[in-house]
Amino acid sequence: MRLCSIAVVALFFSLWVTQAFGQQQTPQLGLTSASSPAPSPTPIVFSAQTLADLKRLQEAALRSDYAYRQVAHLANNVGPRLSGSAQAAKAVEYVASELKAIGCEVQLEKVMVPHWVRGEETAALVQFPGQAENTTQKIVLTALGASVATPPEGLTSEVFAVKNFDELKALPREKVAGKIVLFNYPFDKQMAAEGRAGEAYGEAVVYRSDGPSAAARLRAVACLIRSVGGADYRLPHTGLTDYANDAPKIPAAAVTAEDADLIADLARQGLVKMKLVLTPQTLPEVESANVIGDIKGTEHPEQVIIVSGHLDSWDLGTGAIDDGAGVAVSMEAANLIQKLHLKPKRTIRVIAWMNEENGSAGSKQYAKDHGKENHFAAMETDNGAGHPIGIHIKGKPEVKKMLAPVAAVLQESGAGTLDLVEHCGADIEPLEKAGVPSFSPIQDSRFYFNYHHTAADTLDKIVPKELAENSVVVAVLAYALANMEQPLPR
Numbered sequence: 001m002r003l004c005s006i007a008v009v010a011l012f013f014s015l016w017v018t019q020a021f022g023q024q025q026t027p028q029l030g031l032t033s034a035s036s037p038a039p040s041p042t043p044i045v046f047s048a049q050t051l052a053d054l055k056r057l058q059e060a061a062l063r064s065d066y067a068y069r070q071v072a073h074l075a076n077n078v079g080p081r082l083s084g085s086a087q088a089a090k091a092v093e094y095v096a097s098e099l100k101a102i103g104c105e106v107q108l109e110k111v112m113v114p115h116w117v118r119g120e121e122t123a124a125l126v127q128f129p130g131q132a133e134n135t136t137q138k139i140v141l142t143a144l145g146a147s148v149a150t151p152p153e154g155l156t157s158e159v160f161a162v163k164n165f166d167e168l169k170a171l172p173r174e175k176v177a178g179k180i181v182l183f184n185y186p187f188d189k190q191m192a193a194e195g196r197a198g199e200a201y202g203e204a205v206v207y208r209s210d211g212p213s214a215a216a217r218l219r220a221v222a223c224l225i226r227s228v229g230g231a232d233y234r235l236p237h238t239g240l241t242d243y244a245n246d247a248p249k250i251p252a253a254a255v256t257a258e259d260a261d262l263i264a265d266l267a268r269q270g271l272v273k274m275k276l277v278l279t280p281q282t283l284p285e286v287e288s289a290n291v292i293g294d295i296k297g298t299e300h301p302e303q304v305i306i307v308s309g310h311l312d313s314w315d316l317g318t319g320a321i322d323d324g325a326g327v328a329v330s331m332e333a334a335n336l337i338q339k340l341h342l343k344p345k346r347t348i349r350v351i352a353w354m355n356e357e358n359g360s361a362g363s364k365q366y367a368k369d370h371g372k373e374n375h376f377a378a379m380e381t382d383n384g385a386g387h388p389i390g391i392h393i394k395g396k397p398e399v400k401k402m403l404a405p406v407a408a409v410l411q412e413s414g415a416g417t418l419d420l421v422e423h424c425g426a427d428i429e430p431l432e433k434a435g436v437p438s439f440s441p442i443q444d445s446r447f448y449f450n451y452h453h454t455a456a457d458t459l460d461k462i463v464p465k466e467l468a469e470n471s472v473v474v475a476v477l478a479y480a481l482a483n484m485e486q487p488l489p490r
């Protein structure tokens with residue numbers, strides 16, 4: 001098993017290398033000689049000065065520990081930053097003051113956010129085949145974000161498992177009514193190991209978002225899902241559930257992969273009853289903010305390049321990889337541009353988004369307030385802090401060609417791949433949909449979903465060198481976009 005996955009990974013690495021060499025050999029648009037009598041001269045995309053500055057940024061980012069110090073402060077000193085919490089408010093204050101200190105023009109832009117707080121969360125199997133007298137089996141779980149509560153003393157009911165939506169739909173309503181439904185849909189760890197963790201997540205996460213309402217439509221009294229993630233340490237993964245309007249809201253929690261297998265195994269053998277206590281609360285909305293820090297462009301200040309990550313996090317861990325890292329590398333891009341006294345021609349706008357995890361209120365508010373502005377490009381880092389191998393591009397295929405000289409610079413730190421994709425980031429999605437060319441680092445996310453939304457999303461999961469490599473991608477791309485000699489095609 002182990003050798004097999006290493007071989008697959010090796011294959012992927014060799015593919016990346018091949019791709020990267022291919023890119024290095026393509027003629028650099030930025031270096032077209034003015035004297036060559038080409039019939040239709042290729043327009044210069046990057047000046048020699050810009051390309052030299054990109055190299056300086058790359059070297060400086062690899063030497064700097066600024067990004068690491070930022071994520072360390074957010075994770076260790078501020079802590080978990082769920083929307084509406086005192087820590088989220090403290091994080092807003094902190095990032096604003098840091099961005100001011102490096103010379104950005106800073107705005108706090110008001111966002112009303114949901115305020116959901118976790119309560120008690122316990123579960124035990126109180127009846128099951130082969131049970132020893134006067135015993136129960138503890139079940140490890142965590143409430144899903146937005147979940148409603150059980151009665152304070154809990155509820156006790158039969159629990160049974162289905163593999164997927166089809167299996168649930170095939171059941172008669174009386175089989176489901178009054179029961180606790182468990183969706184035991186596994187996260188595909190092999191797919192993640194092969195470098196397609198995002199796809200594996202996408203396949204499984206629909207049970208977290210839509211499972212509770214699907215169960216409620218058949219009159220289930222509570223819904224459990226198998227945690228969406230890859231680790232084997234009996235850790236539950238939280239995350240938002242999305243109650244539909246046409247179904248009653250029922251309590252919803254994620255059990256660990258191990259506990260999901262346990263329940264499914266016992267339920268196959270006979271009647272299993274669970275006592276479930278979940279006491280989360282939804283409090284009134286709270287005023288919070290997106291933190292916005294601009295370095296104004298010297299030639300086209302009205303043209304904006306967004307460089308961003310989200311400041312809020314789930315509450316179980318300390319939000320280091322999701323997404324303190326994304327905020328930190330975005331801050332680092334601005335920090336390095338200022339430190340090297342570089343002058344971006346277009347405006348570079350660092351945004352620390354609020355409420356990505358449970359509502360995207362920050363993203364929606366920004367789109368409302370700034371939708372009519374001239375956004376040249378948008379970037380978001382929200383896939384952890386693993387080694388980056390290049391850049392995802394949501395845009396016209398020509399964008400990829402234009403950025404070949406940037407890829408050649410990035411290849412020196414192992415990040416020379418340019419890949420066209422359909423989607424780059426949750427917070428920049430409204431801009432993507434409006435046709436703004438969008439970007440995100442391609443990060444090694446083979447291990448990301450082992451920790452994602454768990455108590456183990458903590459600072460130690462970040463390798464400082466890999467974080468710095470992400471800073472390289474973000475800083476180099478941001479400055480390249482700001483100083484391109486041509487507009488990006490739309």
Ligand SMILES: [Zn+2]
Nearest residue numbers: 310322323382
């Ligand atoms: Zn995130």
